[in-house]
Amino acid sequence: MKKIIPIIFVALCLLQACRITTKSNEGQKNRIEFSDKIGGCVFTEIQNTNKVSPLNLTIKIESIKGEFSKKMNVLGLDFIAMYKVSDDFLKDVGQTMEEMFPQDSTLDLPRQHRVLNNLLQYKATIPVIVGHHDSMPEKVMTEMEYVYEKECSICDVIMYKQPGQTMEVVEHLLHFITDIGLHYEYPKEWAFNTTSSEVYIVMQEAIEKGFYDVNSYKDMENEKEIHQRVIVQEFAYWLISTYWNLQEKYGPQEDEWIIKNKEDLKDRFPKGYQLVENTVNKIMKAPSNSILEKLETYGE
Secondary structure (H helix, E strand, O other), rough: OOOOOOOHHHHHHHHHHHOOEOOOOOEEEEEOOOEEEEOOOOOOOOOOOOOOOHHHHOOOEOOOOOOOEEEEEOOOEEEEEEEOHHHHHHHHHHHHHHHHHOOOOOOOOOHHHHHHHHHOOEEEEEEEEEHHHHOOOHHHHHHHHHHHHOOEEEEOEEEEEHHHHHHHHHHHHHHHHHHHHHHOOOOHHHOOOOOOOHHHHHHHHHHHHEEEEEOHHHHHOOOHHHHHHHHHHHHHHHHHHHHHHHHHHHHOOOEOOOOOOOOHHHHHHHHHHHHHHHHHHHHHOOOOOOHHHHOOOOOO
């Protein structure tokens, strides 16, 4: 959803950071190679063997040093936030994440937990910034590029105090869940870096039928790997949020995606419906109306 999120900014930022040469404590140069990250975003190898404990979840905000002075981990997903991001907002973002992954016995909990473990083990990290990315202070941008992008899998940011705040949160949570969690647990269905995955094939059908318009991303085509990751993650967001019936009420009403509710999705685009039905629906649920309405109050 290019209109309200910093897709181009993040893509270029990530690409630049992947090519930065920095010095270690010993004075030797370490280079972050582009090949270390899939789509300029996701580590190719696990970074730790830690596991998530969904039954012992406590949403807690820690103080850390730097421009991003707050940190929170919810179900394996790290959030780093600028000082002026309110604690209440962060906690509500965390609750949204928690509600997406309920410990419901009707779900495939072992597989759900593997998806969450992927977030933790590949160090998925969402920067939460104040206002629009265009107004991000240079010091904040530099810290994100030179420190966090080197150490983490960062695919996008959450902007605080934005119009459409509900979907700003839902969309970017889904980007990380699909780019990292589903990508590694459901590679045949959700891998974004291949043209043979089900999500890529279904996306192409959506483009051909006029359901999904990717023309606004043409300026990214020179960076093929990043371009493919971005158009797949955006498609995944549109598809899942439509299956959850969130677009009609909270969506931006853009021409990029024209299917607006679950019934329409099932009738007009059954392959897309079935992709979500057979995978996401077995491990996740839509956030509650109460938390979605609360998120909306933070927007400006």
